[in-house]
Structures are given as C-alpha cells and as structure tokens.
Amino acid sequence: MDILIVDDEQSIRLTTSLALESEGHYVETAEDSASALRRLKEEDFNLVFLDLRLGDEDGLKVLQEVLKQNPRQLVTIFTAHASVSTAVKATQLGAFDYLEKPFTPDQLRAILAKAHKAMQTQVEVVRLQETVQELKTEAKHSSPPLQFRSDDERTQLELETLFRAAASPASVLILGESGTGKSVIAKEVHDRSHLRDKPFVTVSCPSLSKELLESVLFGHIKGSFTGAIKDTWGKVHVAEGGTLFLDEIGELPMEIQPKLLRLLQEREYERLGENKVRESNVRIIAATNRDLAANVAARTFREDLYYRLNVISVTVPPLRERRSDLVRFANDYLSFFGSQMGRKIDGFSESGRQALLRHSWPGNLRELRNAIERAAILARGTKIEAEDLPIPVAAEVPTASGTAAPVIGGEYSIDHIEQTHLREVLRWAPTLQDAAAILGIDKATLYRKRKRFGMD
Structure with a gap:
C-alpha cells in the first residue's frame, strides 16, 4: 500500500515508517496538516496515519479536512491512552480506525490487514456502481422509453x-x-x-x-x-x-x-x-x-x-385492446431503431399500418418491439411495408406478389401455405442457392417444387 504518516513527533514518524517499509509498503511522512493536505491533493494514498494531537493543531479538524478532500480516504488515528474517547469520536466523524500509542508490530499489522480488506471492498463497490451505470445506459439505449400515458x-x-x-x-x-x-x-x-x-x-x-x-x-x-x-x-x-x-x-x-x-x-x-x-x-x-x-x-x-x-x-x-396506442408505440419503436441503425424510415405504408392493426399481438409490447426492430433492419424502402413485418403480423395482408399471406393455423391447405412461403422466399432471396438454404432443402428439391407450383 501507499501510506502517509502525519505526526509532529519525528521518532513516531521514523519508527512507524521503518515498520511499514519492512512489510513492503511505500511510505511518506508529514509533520503538519498543511504539508499532509498538499500531498493528499497531489497523490493518492491508500491509508493515512494521523496523530490526534498534531502539535497545536486539533487532529479532529484535520481529519475533517482530509475527508472533505476525499470522502473515501482511509484514515487511522494515532492516539495516546488518555484520549481514546476522543479517538472513538474520530471514528464517528469518519475515521477508519484508531491505534493507541505505544503500539506493537502485531497491532500495526492488524490495522494494515483491516485496511487492505476495506480497500478491496471499496474497489468492489466502485466496480458494482460502474456495472449498474453501464446496465442503466445499456437499457436506456436498447429500447425507447415507455410512455406512461394512453389514448385508451x-x-x-x-x-x-x-x-x-x-x-x-x-x-x-x-x-x-x-x-x-x-x-x-x-x-x-x-x-x-x-x-x-x-x-x-x-x-x-x-x-x-x-x-x-x-x-x-x-x-x-x-x-x-x-x-x-x-x-x-x-x-x-x-x-x-x-x-x-x-x-x-x-x-x-x-x-x-x-x-x-x-x-x-x-x-x-x-x-x-x-x-x-x-x-x-x-x-x-x-x-x-x-x-x-x-x-x-x-x-x-x-x-x-x-x-x-x-x-x-x-x-x-393487452395491446389488442389498445388500438389507439398501438400505432403510437410502433412509431416510437421505429423512430428509435431507425435512428440506432442510421436509417431514414418515414413511418408505415398503408399495408404496413393495416398489418399492425389486424394482428392480435399475443406477445404484446415485447412482440411489437421485436417485430419493429426486424422490420427496421429488413425494410427495402423508406416506409415499412406489410411484407417487412414477420409472417404472423403480415398475415391476410396482400403481399408484393398480389396473393394473401395465409394465417398459420387458419383454414388453408398445406400446399397453399407451402406455395405462398416458397414464392415469397424466392422473391427476396439473392440466389436460388440462398433460397434453398433458407428453406432447408437442396437445389434439386427446390427445382422440383418450383416446377410443381408453376414458378419456372
């Protein structure tokens, strides 16, 4: 540790320094408050030993000045037997501990061990505070703030x-x-x-x-x-x-x-x-x-x-019962994610808006947030179209091909669902190889399905 000894008695400064340096610590000394406060401004010390009777100065006032400069500073008070009650008062004012003169090497080591543990605790507290702040910042930037008002x-x-x-x-x-x-x-x-x-x-x-x-x-x-x-x-x-x-x-x-x-x-x-x-x-x-x-x-x-x-x-x-709030929430999410991605997106097209209003939103705000984030990433134009939204949301809204996307679980045949899905994947997939990979089939199977549905 880096330690500062503040005592007006040269013998105390010398013997304490030797004892601390023998334990491997770096030590500086000061004989009055002025030089001590100056060094504490210039350098960071892990521990300060401060004499309660510092010549004509009141050690309690010096303690208060030290803690005013740095409220986290660990300060151990040197005190004579007759002033132990005053040392207790010092701990109430914020002193870390006190050490009664004369003291033994073991008593000094005990203070150092206690100070080392306190330092570790301080480091952990600072780390936790920083983590909390990081999490707050991350949360703030991961989603727009929820508006605590409603048009419903x-x-x-x-x-x-x-x-x-x-x-x-x-x-x-x-x-x-x-x-x-x-x-x-x-x-x-x-x-x-x-x-x-x-x-x-x-x-x-x-x-x-x-x-x-x-x-x-x-x-x-x-x-x-x-x-x-x-x-x-x-x-x-x-x-x-x-x-x-x-x-x-x-x-x-x-x-x-x-x-x-x-x-x-x-x-x-x-x-x-x-x-x-x-x-x-x-x-x-x-x-x-x-x-x-x-x-x-x-x-x-x-x-x-x-x-x-x-x-x-x-x-x-639920969101399905708050249609007046739904579009406002969607626009808030879109503005947030568009800005986050550096994209200029001017709201929803009529098909996109209708898709939002027709969907039942069983996942409520959580589902809406995910749907809008996905749309902001995948949108090709400056407005969100129905086809930019997840399939369950875009259901029953005409797609770019002019057909209606079937509702999963609705009254549609497997062939109709497969044909609609295949057509939409082929429409936006960069290559046939990419389309096959998305569909989980090989190119030969894709060729046969295209031929079967008349998509050649």
Whole structure:
C-alpha cells in the first residue's frame, strides 16, 4: 500500500515508517496538516496515519479536512491512552480506525490487514456502481422509453390510479398478460414514490425452485441446507427501506406464501435455518399474468395473502385492446431503431399500418418491439411495408406478389401455405442457392417444387 504518516513527533514518524517499509509498503511522512493536505491533493494514498494531537493543531479538524478532500480516504488515528474517547469520536466523524500509542508490530499489522480488506471492498463497490451505470445506459439505449400515458380511456384510468397511489406505502398488485410492461410500470411506481432514492429489488418467482426461492427472498445461515457454505442475506434485506418487486407472484409456491404474508402483516421474517426474528421495512409491489382470484378459488393461492397484496390493484390491458396506442408505440419503436441503425424510415405504408392493426399481438409490447426492430433492419424502402413485418403480423395482408399471406393455423391447405412461403422466399432471396438454404432443402428439391407450383 501507499501510506502517509502525519505526526509532529519525528521518532513516531521514523519508527512507524521503518515498520511499514519492512512489510513492503511505500511510505511518506508529514509533520503538519498543511504539508499532509498538499500531498493528499497531489497523490493518492491508500491509508493515512494521523496523530490526534498534531502539535497545536486539533487532529479532529484535520481529519475533517482530509475527508472533505476525499470522502473515501482511509484514515487511522494515532492516539495516546488518555484520549481514546476522543479517538472513538474520530471514528464517528469518519475515521477508519484508531491505534493507541505505544503500539506493537502485531497491532500495526492488524490495522494494515483491516485496511487492505476495506480497500478491496471499496474497489468492489466502485466496480458494482460502474456495472449498474453501464446496465442503466445499456437499457436506456436498447429500447425507447415507455410512455406512461394512453389514448385508451380504460388504460389511462388504470395508470392514473396507480400513480396516485405511488406516494403511499400501500402494497400494489399489477395484473396483465405477459409482455404488457408490468415490470417497467412497477419501476415507474417506485420512481414516483417517496422511496425513489432507495433500493428497487426484483425477485422473479417462477425462475427458482421452492428451496432456492425462499433463500433468495429471506436469506439463509451457514449449514441450513446442502450447499449453504456461509451466511447469506436475502432480497428482503437488500431492499430494506425501498421496494421489493415480486414478478409473477402467481407462481409463488404455497409453502412460501405464509412467510410472505407475515412479512406484509407483521413486517417480520426469519432467514432460512435461523430462529432470530428480524424486522423489515419494504414496500411490496407484485405482478402476475395469472387470474389470482381464480387461483384463490382453486386453493392454489392463499386468500388472506391475496387481499393483503390487493390493496391497490390495476390491470394493464393487452395491446389488442389498445388500438389507439398501438400505432403510437410502433412509431416510437421505429423512430428509435431507425435512428440506432442510421436509417431514414418515414413511418408505415398503408399495408404496413393495416398489418399492425389486424394482428392480435399475443406477445404484446415485447412482440411489437421485436417485430419493429426486424422490420427496421429488413425494410427495402423508406416506409415499412406489410411484407417487412414477420409472417404472423403480415398475415391476410396482400403481399408484393398480389396473393394473401395465409394465417398459420387458419383454414388453408398445406400446399397453399407451402406455395405462398416458397414464392415469397424466392422473391427476396439473392440466389436460388440462398433460397434453398433458407428453406432447408437442396437445389434439386427446390427445382422440383418450383416446377410443381408453376414458378419456372
């Protein structure tokens, strides 16, 4: 480590320097605050040893100046026995630790080991902060921001209800089909609440086994199950003071539901394998694509938990019921992806617009996003045509060849589906070899099919 010793006694500076240098550390010394603060501005030191009685200067004031320059600076206070209480005060002001004079080499080594561990923690914290920022930037640039307004009256009323409740501590339940943006809406509720500066922690209920999910939620202690090699805090602890978002809560196992109910009712929980009751202050937001009322009737979801979660409940309508929002969302996605790819695309042609409006969008916003991104990549012209969209979306809209693309699963023969697909692939594939590769057949088979359907 790079270490700075600040002490007005030359003997302390000399002996401490020799002890530290013998351990392989780089050491500089300063006899007053002015020279110490100057060196701390010029260079980065991992650790500072600061005398509490620095001649006529108050070491506590010097400490505050050091931490004002660099709040992350590790400072260990040198103190005589009579001023240990003052050293404790120094730690309250932000000092890393204190070392009582006279000290032994082992005591000095203990301080160094502790400082080294603290440095590693600081590095990890910075790395995590950078990762979070990178992920936020990546998320920001991977998709346009979702507009939390709607031209659909029902949807707008649901959103207004939700955001009016954002400032309260009440539990919120967001219902809706997959892909309707429930998790994004949950984060927006958090950001509009009094907890916006506190953690927002997500737990995906279907993604883990019952045992692992319980551990992820509440934490566990060493030895509580096979593989529990150390004590671990759960997401409830991580979310302390903030929001815990339970995604797809309809998948929550019955065995865990009483523990979640206790968390909601009593604000208490226990780590797995531990008998100590811990208090928690988290706001719960839950989302699901399940009909929880039906699950309660089927006894796969606790009625008391359902009512606890259902204080504020909204349903996000599917995209097929929000035709007035559909084209606006599509245009937002198109503008975003066109700009991202450096392409000038002037919206949708009439056939493209009709394709959007006729499709049922079972995947909702997620499906729409993927369809528009694909169209922005493959479009040949300055407008998105129906044929630029995925086949399920373009179904029943006339193609460039004048025929109608059949709906998969509709009342069409296999021959009709094969012929339409073959014609469209041959239309845009660069070569017959490419067309054969796309269709998964050899050129000879392609030749026979073309002859059969009169495409020579």
